Amino acid sequence: MSKKIKKIIKNVLYALFSNVIYSFILYYTYTWLAGYSLIYAYLGNLALIIIALVIDELILKSIQSEIQSKKIVTQIDKDVSLLFIDVFISFKTVLYMVYIFILILSPIIVFNPTLLNEGLRNFIAANEYSILILIAVDMLIQTFSKDSKRIKKISTELKKYLNENQNKEQ
Numbered sequence: 001m002s003k004k005i006k007k008i009i010k011n012v013l014y015a016l017f018s019n020v021i022y023s024f025i026l027y028y029t030y031t032w033l034a035g036y037s038l039i040y041a042y043l044g045n046l047a048l049i050i051i052a053l054v055i056d057e058l059i060l061k062s063i064q065s066e067i068q069s070k071k072i073v074t075q076i077d078k079d080v081s082l083l084f085i086d087v088f089i090s091f092k093t094v095l096y097m098v099y100i101f102i103l104i105l106s107p108i109i110v111f112n113p114t115l116l117n118e119g120l121r122n123f124i125a126a127n128e129y130s131i132l133i134l135i136a137v138d139m140l141i142q143t144f145s146k147d148s149k150r151i152k153k154i155s156t157e158l159k160k161y162l163n164e165n166q167n168k169e170q
Helices: 003-034 036-068 071-075 078-087 093-109 119-126 132-170
Strands: none
Touching: 003 036, 003 093, 003 119, 036 093, 036 132, 078 093, 093 119, 093 132
16 A cells, blocks of 8 residues: 555544544533533533643644654654654544534434434534534634734844843943
């Protein structure tokens, strides 16, 4: 097999595995919290989305800084690190895939309600619009990240300017 086909297969398997794991976490969190209240289940879903996006952003920044400082290659076997990076898919991608799948299943269940049991139907109905929350939170994090970088750049330039002016005055 060519390298591209192997990489595609690895990525698909990684994505499927990650989707299954997150879906199980999401489903069992939903059913556990729905036993108390549907509002708890909704808030739990929201919390999972926010936590997953924040952790994903931190992991990507950590990997990037480790690679830039070349620590990761010296600490881990070269083959292992390449294998990890080659199959790595952002958890954000996994989140989008899960919620797109739920969005696709939702109208199918409306058209054929006997397709799944009641608990799974309720889970899909409760998470039908979660992709909108995911998009909104994702955009908020991206905007915050961009703003943070811009503010940091402006702050650095301002400090440089103030230091130059202070040196001129002395």
